[in-house]
Amino acid sequence: MTLVRIPLDTPTRKAADVTLKKRGEVVARVDWERFRDEATAARRETTENLDALVEEFARNATASGMKVVRAADGEAACRAVMAEIGESPEIVIKSKSMVTEEIGLRHHMEKLGFTVFETDLGEWIVQVRGELPAHVTAPAIHLSTAEIAQSLSGALGRTLPPEPKALAGAAIDHLAKPLRGARVGISGANFLIAETGEIVVIENEGNAYFCTSAETNVVVTGIDKVIRARRQLPPLLRVLTASATGQPQTVYTHVLGRPGGDGVRRTIVLVDNGRRDLVAGPYADAGRCIRCGACMVACPVFRQVSGHGYKTVYPGPIGILVAPFLEPQATPSDAPFYSTLCGACSDICPVRIPISELIARRREDLWKSGKTPAAVRQAVGLFRRAQGSGPSASIARRILLAVLRHPALRRGVRVLRAGMRR
Amino acid sequence: MSAPPHRPSRTALFVPCSTAGSFPGDVDAQRRLLSLAGHPGVETFPVFCCGQPAATAGDAEGARAMGRVWAERAKEFDAVFVASATCCGQLRRLLEAEGPLRYAPDAWIETIRARCTLPRVSIYLHRPCHDIWDDARFEAYRRWVADTAGAVPIDRPYNDPCCGFGGVFSTLFDETAGAMVGHRLKAIEKAGASVVVSAEPGCLGHFAAHASTLRVVPLATFLVSRGIA
Numbered sequence: 159m160t161l162v163r164i165p166l167d168t169p170t171r172k173a174a175d176v177t178l179k180k181r182g183e184v185v186a187r188v189d190w191e192r193f194r195d196e197a198t199a200a201r202r203e204t205t206e207n208l209d210a211l212v213e214e215f216a217r218n219a220t221a222s223g224m225k226v227v228r229a230a231d232g233e234a235a236c237r238a239v240m241a242e243i244g245e246s247p248e249i250v251i252k253s254k255s256m257v258t259e260e261i262g263l264r265h266h267m268e269k270l271g272f273t274v275f276e277t278d279l280g281e282w283i284v285q286v287r288g289e290l291p292a293h294v295t296a297p298a299i300h301l302s303t304a305e306i307a308q309s310l311s312g313a314l315g316r317t318l319p320p321e322p323k324a325l326a327g328a329a330i331d332h333l334a335k336p337l338r339g340a341r342v343g344i345s346g347a348n349f350l351i352a353e354t355g356e357i358v359v360i361e362n363e364g365n366a367y368f369c370t371s372a373e374t375n376v377v378v379t380g381i382d383k384v385i386r387a388r389r390q391l392p393p394l395l396r397v398l399t400a401s402a403t404g405q406p407q408t409v410y411t412h413v414l415g416r417p418g419g420d421g422v423r424r425t426i427v428l429v430d431n432g433r434r435d436l437v438a439g440p441y442a443d444a445g446r447c448i449r450c451g452a453c454m455v456a457c458p459v460f461r462q463v464s465g466h467g468y469k470t471v472y473p474g475p476i477g478i479l480v481a482p483f484l485e486p487q488a489t490p491s492d493a494p495f496y497s498t499l500c501g502a503c504s505d506i507c508p509v510r511i512p513i514s515e516l517i518a519r520r521r522e523d524l525w526k527s528g529k530t531p532a533a534v535r536q537a538v539g540l541f542r543r544a545q546g547s548g549p550s551a552s553i554a555r556r557i558l559l560a561v562l563r564h565p566a567l568r569r570g571v572r573v574l575r576a577g578m579r580r
Numbered sequence: 581m582s583a584p585p586h587r588p589s590r591t592a593l594f595v596p597c598s599t600a601g602s603f604p605g606d607v608d609a610q611r612r613l614l615s616l617a618g619h620p621g622v623e624t625f626p627v628f629c630c631g632q633p634a635a636t637a638g639d640a641e642g643a644r645a646m647g648r649v650w651a652e653r654a655k656e657f658d659a660v661f662v663a664s665a666t667c668c669g670q671l672r673r674l675l676e677a678e679g680p681l682r683y684a685p686d687a688w689i690e691t692i693r694a695r696c697t698l699p700r701v702s703i704y705l706h707r708p709c710h711d712i713w714d715d716a717r718f719e720a721y722r723r724w725v726a727d728t729a730g731a732v733p734i735d736r737p738y739n740d741p742c743c744g745f746g747g748v749f750s751t752l753f754d755e756t757a758g759a760m761v762g763h764r765l766k767a768i769e770k771a772g773a774s775v776v777v778s779a780e781p782g783c784l785g786h787f788a789a790h791a792s793t794l795r796v797v798p799l800a801t802f803l804v805s806r807g808i809a
Contacts (some may be wrong), residue, residue, distance in 0.1 A: 164759040166766055175739050458742040462760050498746025500709035521638030530638055534748055538637045544628045545646050555628055562601020
């Protein structure tokens with residue numbers, strides 16, 4: 159997080175401000191706290207009964223004519239997808255899905271020779287740039303319009319003006335043919351309804367419609383997306399859309415049930431990849447997350463460094479909690495310190511996850527396991543020594559006061575240490 | 581049964597490490613304000629730290645041990661004033677009973693009714709993320725500072741909830757933390773304030789380390805500079 163050039167005013171902050179303003183307008187118009195309570199209760203039911211609800215969903219989805227495949231981890235999930243679509247390379251369209259990012263599905267398919275089109279505009283932009291999404295619902299939140307125009311101009315081989323309408327138009331032109339012609343569509347899910355076996359997908363651009371209505375539709379999603387009942391959906395959708403994009407409702411809400419009439423062959427790959435461990439342990443509350451990204455736009459650190467500063471697919475405050483379970487290899491060991499513990503994430507979370515408090519707990523776990531960064535351990539050691547009496551306490555106090563008085567000293571020590579490591 | 585021996589009332593001022601390090605001159609200003617508020621002759625509380633650095637680093641047991649040291653020494657006093665909301669909050673979490681712990685700005689607001697006669701000055705009154713006051717109390721404080729010091733506090737000109745200090749955060753990620761406070765300083769300056777004022781020394785030290793044109797002043801020092809004590 160300190161190795162990149164960090165401007166004072168970031169595109170992320172500007173975009174986050176727009177979302178927060180729109181969110182505030184929706185919140186002011188509805189009985190927000192009631193919706194939050196209902197959404198929280200629904201998600202708590204999920205984390206407390208995950209296995210049973212997944213079982214019920216699988217049973218009902220299968221009875222509806224969908225094929226359900228369970229995948230314990232990312233590799234198994236990628237294999238399951240390939241088993242459904244066949245090994246001969248072809249064009250595949252894909253709508254937005256954080257789980258597919260988590261398991262590296264697109265890269266896996268591209269290695270096998272498939273041409274995969276990310277059809278969500280933001281996802282396509284980061285695909286063109288070879289980047290991870292910078293936010294769970296706004297993948298290109300870190301980019302200015304000028305940067306997007308430059309990237310898309312390079313990809314399309316013609317100069318595009320830095321105007322949102324022109325850029326969206328160019329994307330539609332580019333994606334129209336694969337959207338209409340691809341035989342295989344890969345999509346995600348926002349919720350899975352256990353009692354009916356239905357899949358709920360929300361979107362604004364219409365691309366998910368094409369992906370879910372391709373001849374073969376493979377839905378790749380986490381088991382944690384399951385909820386018990388249809389009646390739990392309205393408050394969840396209400397808080398999700400308001401928190402994610404500041405909309406009272408997204409443009410499209412797809413409820414995918416019994417296939418057949420439209421000729422779609424649908425398979426759903428239910429990915430665990432650490433989710434059961436998450437809800438079984440002390441961070442179970444984080445399993446309630448509905449991937450709205452509100453904690454990110456509210457977080458002062460995220461607003462400054464954007465998603466890529468975190469090095470994980472799931473960035474921001476909630477990423478600090480879920481990434482160690484869902485992508486342990488990618489999670490930096492000092493991730494619990496990518497937070498000022500200001501509490502803005504806990505305040506805004508629509509399903510009342512005490513994010514900041516759980517991050518503080520992660521720091522405690524890190525301390526107990528001896529993995530706290532050495533600089534922090536040394537500083538705390540000095541503070542503890544300074545609390546005592548005698549010459550060593552006096553020396554500790556002098557050192558600490560000197561560092562507090564001259565912040566440049568702190569930077570100097572860091573530079574020296576980095577130099578010694580090199 | 582004989583009455584317990586009379587002990588003269590003892591009050592102390594706990595000087596947070598961030599005040600001692602970044603704003604040592606503010607200790608005298610705090611004493612003057614406490615004296616004006618009816619607490620003359622406060623002693624210096626003989627403990628260096630409230631335990632907050634250990635707590636935010638994840639060393640919960642270390643923080644509790646440091647809190648116990650603080651609590652043990654506090655028994656010698658009838659009141660220990662603390663001019664830091666975050667230190668106060670930390671101690672409240674650690675101590676079983678609040679005992680003699682007092683948030684110094686509470687004592688100032690409740691008793692000081694002096695008025696500054698100097699020309700009014702536009703200020704940014706910084707509120708820490710972990711303020712121990714609720715919104716209504718902070719608003720009352722804001723009005724009190726405006727009336728007492730002849731100040732015009734600007735409205736919050738940014739959306740970021742934190743200045744970027746975060747204790748251990750700014751220690752580990754000083755470039756990021758510097759950019760965060762830099763953004764805020766720019767917004768404050770653009771909004772027309774000329775002084776950053778706060779009773780929170782940790783945040784204020786972070787502001788001071790990155791401010792180039794704005795003055796950054798602890799609350800007590802600011803009030804004294806406005807002729808209040």
